[in-house]
Amino acid sequence: MPMSATITFLGGADTVTGSKYLIEHQHHRLLVDCGLFQGYKQLRLRNWAPLPVAPSQIDAVLLTHAHLDHSGYIPLLVHEGFKGRIHATRGTSDLCKILLPDSGHIQEEDAAFANRHGFSRHAPALPLYTKQHALDSLSHLHPQDLHTWFEPIRGWKARFQRAGHILGAASLLLEVAGRRILFSGDLGRPDDALMHPPEAPPQADTVLVESTYGNRQHPAKPCFAELGPLLQKLAKRGGVAVVPVFAVGRAQAVLHAIAQLKAAGELPRGLPIFLDSPMAIHTTALFEKHMGQHRLSLAEVQAMDRVATMLQTPEQSKSLATRHGPMVILAASGMATGGRVLHHLARYAGDHRNMVILTGFQAPGTRGASLAAGQSQIRIHGQEVAVRAEIAQIASASAHADSDQVLSWLQGMPGAPDQVYVVHGEREASDRLRQRIEHDIQWRAVVPEHGATWPL
Numbered sequence: 001m002p003m004s005a006t007i008t009f010l011g012g013a014d015t016v017t018g019s020k021y022l023i024e025h026q027h028h029r030l031l032v033d034c035g036l037f038q039g040y041k042q043l044r045l046r047n048w049a050p051l052p053v054a055p056s057q058i059d060a061v062l063l064t065h066a067h068l069d070h071s072g073y074i075p076l077l078v079h080e081g082f083k084g085r086i087h088a089t090r091g092t093s094d095l096c097k098i099l100l101p102d103s104g105h106i107q108e109e110d111a112a113f114a115n116r117h118g119f120s121r122h123a124p125a126l127p128l129y130t131k132q133h134a135l136d137s138l139s140h141l142h143p144q145d146l147h148t149w150f151e152p153i154r155g156w157k158a159r160f161q162r163a164g165h166i167l168g169a170a171s172l173l174l175e176v177a178g179r180r181i182l183f184s185g186d187l188g189r190p191d192d193a194l195m196h197p198p199e200a201p202p203q204a205d206t207v208l209v210e211s212t213y214g215n216r217q218h219p220a221k222p223c224f225a226e227l228g229p230l231l232q233k234l235a236k237r238g239g240v241a242v243v244p245v246f247a248v249g250r251a252q253a254v255l256h257a258i259a260q261l262k263a264a265g266e267l268p269r270g271l272p273i274f275l276d277s278p279m280a281i282h283t284t285a286l287f288e289k290h291m292g293q294h295r296l297s298l299a300e301v302q303a304m305d306r307v308a309t310m311l312q313t314p315e316q317s318k319s320l321a322t323r324h325g326p327m328v329i330l331a332a333s334g335m336a337t338g339g340r341v342l343h344h345l346a347r348y349a350g351d352h353r354n355m356v357i358l359t360g361f362q363a364p365g366t367r368g369a370s371l372a373a374g375q376s377q378i379r380i381h382g383q384e385v386a387v388r389a390e391i392a393q394i395a396s397a398s399a400h401a402d403s404d405q406v407l408s409w410l411q412g413m414p415g416a417p418d419q420v421y422v423v424h425g426e427r428e429a430s431d432r433l434r435q436r437i438e439h440d441i442q443w444r445a446v447v448p449e450h451g452a453t454w455p456l
């Protein structure tokens with residue numbers, strides 16, 4: 001009997017983070033996405049547990065996009081013996097060169113900080129991987145053009161197509177053992193201000209579809225319409241807005257919206273805007289390199305670039321503390337799980353004149369989710385920080401398709417697949433999307449459990 005291929009859900013099942021799908025067939029294996037778990041501690045601990053298969057036994061990795069919950073495990077995979085190629089689009093490959101070393105740097109800084117202040121329960125606290133590990137892993141990246149078949153393993157075929165979402169983001173069609181498996185990747189919104197809409201899905205036997213917003217609809221408002229009134233109010237009362245942003249994607253969406261507001265005279269031209277994230281600064285520059293891969297004209301990219309003062313060094317970042325409001329500080333990370341934004345939150349969250357503006361999905365267990373839930377205290381670097389600032393969440397800045405948009409993307413497929421796996425969502429969101437797929441379009445859909453293996 002010919003052995004069918006199998007899929008094992010090593011992450012991104014029952015949660016939005018840690019995406020890792022292991023495909024096996026006749027002693028060959030590849031991973032689709034190689035992400036970090038983020039959020040709740042019991043999720044983050046999974047980053048430290050060994051994979052059920054030795055990295056040296058994995059032949060190739062295929063990356064749908066560069067966000068760390070899809071790529072951030074790569075340095076560890078390579079450090080622990082992975083020898084193969086990591087296939088990704090050119091945009092994703094360029095972004096990984098920025099994101100992965102920074103991720104290593106943050107892991108080292110967090111461990112060092114914990115050791116200095118003695119609040120780690122582990123002595124000494126260790127980084128999951130270092131910046132050097134991340135730099136060493138980059139030589140495995142192997143850029144691929146969109147819409148072009150390649151062979152990640154002899155006899156297996158794969159092809160990327162545009163998924164919107166962020167620069168370089170792709171859906172992936174994989175052909176193995178006579179079966180076609182489509183991975184949606186993170187799907188952007190058809191009406192995204194920065195990115196083109198996701199391309200219609202090709203016919204496949206099996207589909208893995210993301211469900212970040214599987215139980216929600218986005219407002220029809222554009223980002224600037226939601227952001228404008230908030231920043232006008234802030235400018236009037238002289239406060240400081242701290243905006244946690246994903247360095248890739250949301251930072252640019254917010255800058256673009258602010259540039260539009262200033263150009264339209266809806267915000268004072270003199271309202272100081274700071275982009276305090278070297279990574280986001282480099283990403284903004286990539287928009288100019290990858291013209292055509294997004295919706296912005298060169299003039300719009302340049303306006304986005306000019307609207308903020310870019311802070312590169314830690315000294316420049318610290319110098320913000322000597323300034324008074326009004327001002328707007330954009331800093332990573334987007335769910336306030338680490339990075340420079342923590343220092344700004346610790347400094348400004350306690351004053352009611354200030355504002356924290358959340359811009360994207362906040363995974364449960366992150367500080368961003370605590371802020372969104374209205375908690376009056378958050379813990380930063382081992383200290384309790386009182387939250388008195390106004391907390392706002394702008395849904396229009398989301399880089400993900402909502403429930404209706406995912407459903408209509410699926411319906412673009414020429415015919416029904418045999419099986420849909422609903423992944424990359426919290427339990428409720430995934431289950432709601434599963435119900436809609438079964439009820440509204442009558443396709444077979446399941447929400448796979450973490451660690452489960454299914455035949456393809």
Ligand SMILES: [Zn+2]
Nearest residue numbers: 065067165186
């Ligand atoms: Zn993403």
